[in-house]
Amino acid sequence: MAKPVITLSDVAAAAGVSLSTASKALNGTDRISAATRQHVRTTADRLGFRHNALARSFARGRSQTIGVLTHRASNPFTRVVLASAATELGAKEQAILLYDARIDDHDVTESILQLRARRIDGVIVIGTGTSFPTPSLTSRFDVPVIYAFTYTEDPDDVTITSDDDEIGRVAIRHLLSKGRRKIAHITAEPHDNAAVRRAASAKEMLAEAGLEWAAPVRFGRWREDWGAEAAAAVLAESPDVDAIFCGSDAIARGAERAVRAAGRDVPGDVSLIGVDNWEELMHDQRDSRHLTTVDVGLEEIGRQVAAHLLEPDPKPGIQYVAPQVVTAETT
Amino acid sequence: MAKPVITLSDVAAAAGVSLSTASKALNGTDRISAATRQHVRTTADRLGFRHNALARSFARGRSQTIGVLTHRASNPFTRVVLASAATELGAKEQAILLYDARIDDHDVTESILQLRARRIDGVIVIGTGTSFPTPSLTSRFDVPVIYAFTYTEDPDDVTITSDDDEIGRVAIRHLLSKGRRKIAHITAEPHDNAAVRRAASAKEMLAEAGLEWAAPVRFGRWREDWGAEAAAAVLAESPDVDAIFCGSDAIARGAERAVRAAGRDVPGDVSLIGVDNWEELMHDQRDSRHLTTVDVGLEEIGRQVAAHLLEPDPKPGIQYVAPQVVTAETT
């Protein structure tokens, strides 16, 4: 019966103005008298007019869509950043087009052509952490590119990522605040950028307090079994250790097992702090936390990336998201 | 220098045919001689022509975009389904527009209007599991709506979700295959649909083997501390229990702690199996698994939802994804 969908010309007709005037009035662009503008707007409201977003995008040459390139979308960290960015973008009526595993596709060119055909408004590249750099793709697009949870080798790339230096500092600061002084560190590969920076900044923080590691830093892997193995070794070698800063929650979980197996109480004898905040990622609820950890701020990274991408001119360079200590039972 | 972007009329001109002929030739629609079609196609390739996806969508009235409604995008389960669906859709050049927390927004109407303005091609509703139904929104859209990881009260809604009945069965079958006969069950609230169905189907499976629960089913909450509390009680009451089917991995983790605290070996004295496959969700690596669990198939749900939504006429009703037992150290 009633015209199912109201178009701009309907509004123009009803308001007794031209199509172009109606367009300008609704968009607030160009010179239009306040009276006309108001009149058009109220009639539009009265008719229940809604812009045809598709046509609109088309005319403007922008698609209201953001391209997202990932290394592996099923990576748990990637998923968090992705969901968070998508939420933020959705709130701004921006769709996302996900190209999984296209970051280092040997033929990224194809993805890029597809994105250009789509008239993508911008690109988000989601990495898998700060352990290794991601290749820079900025110059291959003619739209803004922003990097999340990774870093590139081009210092001018717009990047938002976690702050490994600060992670090391806040972890140690937390342990110190709990009165611990004999602190050990178990972490991943010695050539892993994130592991190295966390270890180095932690050491600096200790030095500021006039301390040093209570045992040599154990470099290994980002795995639970390594955490158990290394913790056992640490306790055997330095029985007076009263806290272990673990490079990740996986390592911390293994360490806890070993510490308990060694007959020490957690956190009575030995405090443990991890990094990643897995429990939050899993439970989605604030209750029943167990492991004290450092949240690297993945959701915040996703939010900020989405926000910055839409800004006119984001400042180039790396922007760090502050890590947060999440206190629980192990300290 | 060279025309930066090739348009269809360029192709038509180069091929010496009209714009409309070129369009038809490339789309394969309408009557076109094979020779002409081929000629147009090769010239298009030669020029490196790519459709302007935006204009194309516009002309066709479809946006190549899928609307996604979630209850809470930061829920870990939701994130998995979302990432999986987005990956699948991205491979098919479909973008997604995420409306978080809009499933039961008191004013869903607004979201719906926005989606319609966008000429969304379809809608995916991602729920947070089979514990409770999601309101049906199908009738409010004029495009296909599909429900993932939840169920509605309308039996005609197209739904893809996990199979609680089968979860109970495979869990018990697995324990039986490990030679266990004294099986207990710890799960969540007695009015939780998922908990109830898993418990009921598990009981049936036991009955088929001529068995029954070795201890009364413990209903409680989906939480680790409940798992610990209930497991302790089970062991105290029925010391001969040799396996516990836990309604979730969180419960299983708590149960493991309690079993060990009671001096029993896992899996020597007591086998444990959970549900959810958290470790997979976290580690993103196959190594160092600890807990035996039932994977409910979230990624598969995401994939199927994406695939089915694009099909011409998906069959109405609930379609279940088969759960998979993931064997690890606790059985």
Add this chain to the structure above:
DNA sequence: AGGGGAAGCGAAAGCGGTTTCGCTGACCAA
């Protein structure tokens, strides 16, 4: 009173395709 500038609005072009419709010519049967 006359001239110039700017505000306000509409006609029309354009965006890049798809699709309807009508025209031409070939082929076939009578």
Add this chain to the structure above:
DNA sequence: TTGGTCAGCGAAACCGCTTTCGCTTCCCCT
């Protein structure tokens, strides 16, 4: 031959909105 079909192609309309450009008015200054 002549009339009727139908395949193949192009002209033109159309999708719904934005934006350029030019035409009126109106106002103000001299």
